[in-house]
Amino acid sequence: xxxxxxxxxxxxxxxxxxxxxxxxxxxxxxxxxxxxxxxxxxxxxxxxxxxxxxxxxxxxxxxxxxxxxxxxxxxxxxxxxxxxxxxxxxxxxxxxxxxxxxxx
Numbered sequence: 726x727x728x729x730x731x732x733x734x735x736x737x738x739x740x741x742x743x744x745x746x747x748x749x750x751x752x753x754x755x756x757x758x759x760x761x762x763x764x765x766x767x768x769x770x771x772x773x774x775x776x777x778x779x780x781x782x783x784x785x786x787x788x789x790x791x792x793x794x795x796x797x798x799x800x801x802x803x804x805x806x807x808x809x810x811x812x813x814x815x816x817x818x819x820x821x822x823x824x825x826x827x828x829x
Contacts, residue, residue, distance in 0.1 A: 734783070737750070737783060741791070742791070747791075751784065757780065763777070764776050
């Protein structure tokens with residue numbers, strides 16, 4: 726079985742964005758954080774807190790992104806629009822096809 730942190734992160738992110746499993750995953754993460762049974766026990770000085778810190782960071786970032794998307798959807802903004810799309814941008818205007826020409 727090929728295990729990687731990236732595949733675990735991708736699974737967590739896609740599952741938390743699914744409304745059917747969202748609250749189960751949030752409650753499971755909270756239960757893991759408060760549980761005395763960990764992958765790395767908390768009584769180990771540094772290693773014990775790393776797994777908890779990683780899960781808290783991941784949970785807070787994903788839940789905050791969900792809340793930002795919900796806020797934007799409520800206000801009529803496009804939640805998939807990036808912050809870099811400023812004035813003069815053609816975001817949402819469709820695809821522009823450009824032919825390149827060489828200059829001599």
